[in-house]
Amino acid sequence: MWDFWIDRGGTFTDIVARRPDGALVTAKLLSHDPAHYADAAAEGIRRLRGSDPAPIAAVRMGTTVATNALLERKGAPVLLAITAGHEDALTIGHQARPDIFALNIVKPAPLHSATMAVHERVTAAGEVLAPLDEARAAADLAAWRARGFDAIAIVLMHGWAHSAHELRLAELARAAGFGEVVTSHQVGAVIKLVPRGQTAVIDAYLSPPLRHYVDTVAAGVDTPRLLFMQSNGGLAEARHFRGRDAILSGPAGGIVGMAATGAEAGYTRLIGFDMGGTSTDVSHYDGAFERQAEAIVAGVPVRVPMLRIDTVAAGGGSIVRFDGARLRVGPESAGARPGPAAYRNGGPLTVTDCNVLLGVLQPDFFPALFGPVGDAPLDVEAVRAGFAELAAAMGTTPEAAALGARAIAVDTMAGAIKRISIARGHDVGDYTLACFGGAGGQHACLVAEALGMRRVMVHPLAGVLSAYGIGMADVRVLREATLGLPLTAEAGEAIAARAETLAAEARAALAAQGLAFDRVETEARARVRYAGSDTPLELPLADPATLAAAFTAEQARRFGFTIADPDLILDSLAVEAVGRTTPLPLAGGVGG
Template identity: 60%
Template sequence: MARDEALGPPAHSGWEFWIDRGGTFTDVVGRRPDGALLTHKLLSQDRERYQDAAIAGIRHLLGVAPGEPIPTERIAGVRLGTTVATNALLERRGEPTVLVITEGYRDALRIAYQNRPRIFAREIVLPELLYTRVIEARERVDAHGRVIVPLDEGAVERDLRAAHDEGFRSVAIVCMHGYRHALHEIAIGRIARRTGFTQVSESHATSPLMRLVSRGDTTVVDAYLSPILDRYVAQVSEELDGVPLMFMQSSGGLTDAHGFRGKDSILSGPAGGIVGMARTSAAAGFRRVIGFDMGGTSTDVSHYAGEFERQYETQVAGVRMRAPMLSIHTVAAGGGSVLHFDGGRYRVGPDSAGADPGPACYRRGGPLTVTDANVMLGRIRPEHFPHVFGPAGGQAIDAGVVRDRFAALAAEIGDGRPPEEVAAGFLEIAVTNMANAIKKISVQRGYDVTRYALATFGGAGGQHACAVADALGMRQVLIHPLAGVLSAYGMGLADVTAMR
């Protein structure tokens, strides 16, 4: 049964913080000991003012000045969703990783299933591999557990020591039939730890199911991303010494910070939004809803009709992985999506201005974006937008530079349209992109979208909700009072879960 968010969870002896660290903004919901909810929104990146936005948000709500120790005795718990690992995967900034695999299969993950995303393309561009080096282990166990080739531990140790000497600290171990007969994987893992590897991902522990390629890919993702997460968890834990710290997993459930793995972190932030959307919609009496989460970098859409939809094998940024994730469809159309005119047509995205430099109105010299188009049309008012811009972080957005930039763009296009019409044209394209994304998860799967409510949230969702609903023939739009920070609020409504 859904909890009534109007009443809120019961009061506790200390503050609780529920945080969504997104690509552009970090949203913080703080619950005081008396049960009252406070919210705060700040840029995810502002190196001049703070190292980590989540910690800065906690300091703000507690009234603690930068540099002063956080009074952890006042905090009962922190729940956090983060895009740290997602961004590392998208930008290929994970930990340099060694793959140890059964001899003769060094190219198995590269060959994979020979899927071609564009079947008629003459030039096949394969995604960049996450592992940098391959070590072939002389070993083989058959499907019944019989050892055909004993493990050559000496050779494996020599190769791992050589990789360690070159600076590698992360290793993924994948043996044939290792999901069921893990004797050799355990031995290689023991050797790797003895050699000095700090991140050892073994396939029988990471993805204990058959199919070498899916199991191997998931293990490599875990080895590639877990060290990035571990460093972030250590950084947050150091500031919050002794405070219970939970992280949101892609599956929609919370886990202890030390159990948060790379493979389970890809949809950490968006998953909080889906949980928040489902619980608040049910409390408001809606059983069939389309989730519409428009943030600064992208728009996430989801289908909910009484139970969470999950997928267990997926592909993110060209990388296959097998881990339970909430079913979310993402399009590159957020508030920070960059507006382009290529000489013949308008385009929105897929590139984003992010938090730094951000949209043109953020006072950092950024490009024109969807947010700027809304400023141009008066749908975003400087006096109501968060005053977190400028050198000191206390100024409003700059509407003047937006008007100047759109005037220059209208002159460049040269078809006689005023700047306002140019801005409206770009917004129409963005709305079409988002409506098409919703059709993919509803109409194309046989659901009558006109019988659903559009549950709108995210920092930019309310600016486009009615236009998207009109484009789809939807009659009801649900906007929660905490819609702008619903992904963070969802962390507080989520359960601690483990999936087996």
Template identity: 55%
Template sequence: QGKDAILSGPAGGIVGAVRTAEQAGFDKVITFDMGGTSTDVAHYENSYERVFETVVAGVRMQAPMLLIHTVAAGGGSLCQFDGARFRVGPESAGANPGPACYRRGGPLAVTDCNVMLGKLQPEFFPPVFGPNQDEPLDAEAVRARFTEMAAEVESSTGIARSPEELADGFLRIAVENMANAIKKISVQRGYDVTDYALQCFGGAGGQHACLIADVLGMNTVLVHPFAGVLSAYGMGLADVRALRERTIEAPLSDGLVPRLVAELDELAAVAEAEVEAQGIGDDRMETRRYVHLRYDGSDTALEVPYGPVDEMVEAYQSAYRSRFGFIMPGKGVIAATISVEAIGLTFDVEAGTHVAASDSFTPLATVDAYMGGAPVTAPVYRRESIPAGGTVDGPALITEATATTIVEPGWQAEMTEIGNLVLRRVVAREERMAIGTSCDPVMLEVFNNLFMSIAEQMGYTLQNTALSVNVKERLDFSCAIFDSTGSLIANAPHMPVHLGSMGESVRAVIRDNEGEIGPGDAYVLNNPYNGGTHLPDITVITPVFDEGEILFFVACRGHHPDVGGKTPGSAPPDSAHIDEEGVLIDNFKLVDRGTYREAEMMEVLRSAIHPARNPEQNIADLRAQLAANEKGVQELHKMVRQFGLETVLAYMGHVQDNAEESVRRVIDVLTDGSFTYPMDNGQQVSVRVSINREARSAVVDFTGTSGQGANNFNAPAAVCRAAVLYVFRTLVDDDIPMNEGCLKPVTIILPDDCMLQAQYPAAVIAGNVETSQIVTDTLYGALGVMAAAQGTMNNFIYGNDVYQYYETLCGGSGAGPDFDGCDAVHTHMTNSRLTDPEVLEWRYPVLLESFEIRDGSGGTGRHRGGHGVRRRTRFLESMEAVILANHRIVPPYGMAGGGEGAVGRNWVERTDGSTEMLTATDLRQMEPGDVFVIETPGGGGFGPAEGDGDG
């Protein structure tokens, strides 16, 4: 089937890499397949790793395939200077025109870097370039282009660089990007890559293998004779496999074994028949049976071989501990699915004995190159001339028909008896890199990526270790790192409303614990009047110490499904006092000098007027947040060891300065504007944006906004700040991190009595999720850049004493001057994922009857607004259900003559046939069989539709 061909090329490469690595005696390998546009990486240790759900080119697929991670870094990845930073990719020169050296007028790319550095020599490269495909690589054009860029860099930064230094810098960035990709499939999953061999292949793999290995701390690289075409070779080596799976979803016990045996036998018969149909006999058939286990209440299933129950549990707990760092002995284990793999074994291909092509093991030539940050003289060898047992010390180039392998300084290549090149580190690496503290355009990009990678690794740890669906499945969390003053340095691409406001939480902890914070401490808070947003968003903050001094802070914020309050899910539609919304946590020390204060935290969760309904789940998620922070602490310490404290601190400032300058460039082209946006409840948000061109700054004044109300749409100032940060960051059409620097050119004015500066005891549950969306659209309206999005998160919360569930629903995004709005997407201040219907219906007594795009709900115009959605949820048990939304009365605005988006609607269909229409914020008691229907708003259109006149 077509789905089975997706990523089949990279999968062939993995098979080829694994089979040839096993022949060479390596059973633990990281596969590294670098081509022209992208790089594919995978992990192997005795068995292939599969995923059953993945995203390819933005399309979510549910089909078993090998676990492959792809990063947009290849030989054709563009190398650009943006005035401050060096950038590599994600855009690619492709095959036509290709890199500048291809003689088709192409841009500078990674391949050109290797030409500039002498690592690719035109003399030893096929002459297949130019209009007639008969000319060599154009090294002169490459040098001319890098010389031009060197002048541009010096003009912009005052730093004089040679063309070689520029090329070396770009190559370093590309290598860091590829190394980060490998971390995602190895280090983040609990594997120590220093014990592995890097099996490199693809046309460009051998050019970068030693550099990649150095970044990852790996000491062995394997290059097969067919490395340049290993994906094709691997397809020929691949076994014939048929995989079948079936859902079980039952507690694992001895009583379940007869069912497992029977159903595994059924699947095996089907899979074996499929393999036999392709001409594979029983003598070459192997069948493997697996059970996919998960803890009760968790959704992370891990595969173990079928066997006695106690052995399966032991294997599962071992795999779980390796992946997540802990186990949950008291939790029941669920057999989620079973799978059977029938394997038709292909005949083994014997590895031939390598015989050198000649008796003369001497270099073809000696060339000038640039390696290890310095000019070098490097010998060039033909691979086929190296005898078995022969070694080549770096720096050196090894050429062959389908690839070039670079032996970097400090490395040695050895030819094995079966023709593999094995490269090994023979000189110890420098433990610390001396790069200085002045802003370097290469290291600025490297540190940008490193800071973001740390936040991403924190997020991955949190997702893996959390218990609640909210965090693990919906990904309603954010992770970030801060400097010692609480300024945001970098974040993973998580929730915008969290990221812009978390700095206030960190600064609150610093302010309230001055002189008392120690190593091994961690703090937790959700106080909306002291750095928090709303009560379900709980932030855990951990200081990073070195010799008694606070260097940084790491923090993560997760939306807990329930923290008490008068309705399940902690989002009452009619709350008027903060106590009605749940447990308020202010500056609580969660960990004291390394001791987790679980009992004290449990007491806080249970002692409020409306206590948490499932405090054990809160405790589990808090433990996961601590694990995420600990990952951040470890990675920051590792960074300091590698680069030195002064350098890391300097670049924390440089990345903020870079973001600040990017926003100032946007401010240069903005004009003054104002906008007032009414809400369904009669309140309004007003803003005036004033641009000071001389100072390249902006004042965002919310005077005219409604005062603090008796409802729950009041927002803490941190939420307003987050919305402003988000808007100005989105105006920068560039890949910069969202950090504190983005707001340095912006002054925010909030009146004393203002719904955007909530004061105790104002209710705030909707301020974070609804008012933040209104603030965002009001700012876009004042700036005149795009029509309104759906302007609501459509918060849908339901539960009882046993279950609590919370979700936000997508809708239409607004159109702009040169784009249509998107259908059925989360917009602006949220980007959480909906729980899969199967998981939702397994975990909760509901039935998702339908979920569809609401055609016609997007505003009309030259560019139409995105359509909203319609979602029908049938309840199977008695529960309270809450809708907390907006734009049920006031439609999302169109811009420049575009039409308004359709308003949303909510209603309940009772089993007796009656229908109850609901307001934007409403509550209903749902009984078995009742259906809750939500229609979300569409986005506004932009410009008059054809036939509407000139507008």
């Protein structure tokens, strides 16, 4: 039987397939090429499978569909239903200023299209100050449904701890005909109205277009198992794949692949360097996946556990230009269409073209995907002509212009690695630079030299490692809860009981996906902070005394100071159920 592992990126779609005999074969296609195929993933499967009648056991995918919908603001129209008096809370946000000296502050437009006030109020302690006005809510929901809204995000004050009103309102919304109903306590039973509410809105906004894409893929692929990569580094069965979990779907596969291939080579301290056509993703790995609980994506705060990845707009497709005063590289990208000048679509000069001119990228070793028929090699003459024009404007040689542009891109990527390593107390000299992505190998040595790193790892599947990592990933379900308990011996029993409840919920959600596993494991982590602060450190769950000691050690390592005899708070718990299966053996080498 066939297995297909697919990473649909902004420029290229990478496919790794395991044939019935166990051998691996690969393919790389432009993600958007409507003149030759409707969907890159389906086309890649067709090309690799050919006329082989063997069935497809499973298809695993990572996709940028949700990310693109968020960046381009092409999600579903969402109605925000929020406690009366707080209608503007998500628009106001937490008043953080990304650029503190900016006089003209341009905030991203809110994702929700309309707001509905919900007349109810529950205190943090669970006291009902005002019961839910069901009759008024039902009438308002019917009116908004009549206006064409199908997606609703329900966000009520203190709903993370006291969810009865959110659950009842969800029932009323479904009765009114809403097809996409998201409650804030279900996206994360954690404190803080704004990030919890924004995450609920994102889920309602992205899940409909994501589901449309998933259904399209399912209709075009004959397989009993279709799974998608989540931002947290685990897979989810197609019916359980949600918009909030898909924002870093593709890049997450690269980190899983990096960890797996690094372990095979004997390296457990890795800096991930994933350079693609549109952007570069960098990551830190020291024997365990690093996750962040909150992030800002496309200007929107989202609170959902995702692998910690720093992305910069420097990829093979980053546009090179001269503005009359200085040479610039990015952040604009040529994308898949028209692509770099070498792609034969009349595109602009890019970092990829720099490498073509300098001989780093040679047409004889690059997929012939270009031209009217889609089988022509890179166009070297177009690159030379473009750089000749650029060099004339700059008063230099074409080679000097290309070297300068490449140096700018390398500096941008090295700076991103410094932010996730050196700035957080890690000595990169002790790490291996794990290079992958379609353009990673062209710049890995330059980046390592800029950082003082002595070792670079390039796997044979480095060009499609995100797809390979998706094939290596486990199915994961994560559940969180805010506790806010003092980290004392007396609280140990309550902490353990809450962790077990979350573990049971996660295992039940994993079982609901209907997949078979060799074994199911649970992993629990605690977020601990100083009393009076609001920034916790995430640590493996243990008894209170062990947690306190681990917190002190991590605080000292990361920030260089500790507080004597502190009062510590166990802020929240995160428990993950992991469905593991024994990988099938691979045979032979890698074809393409």
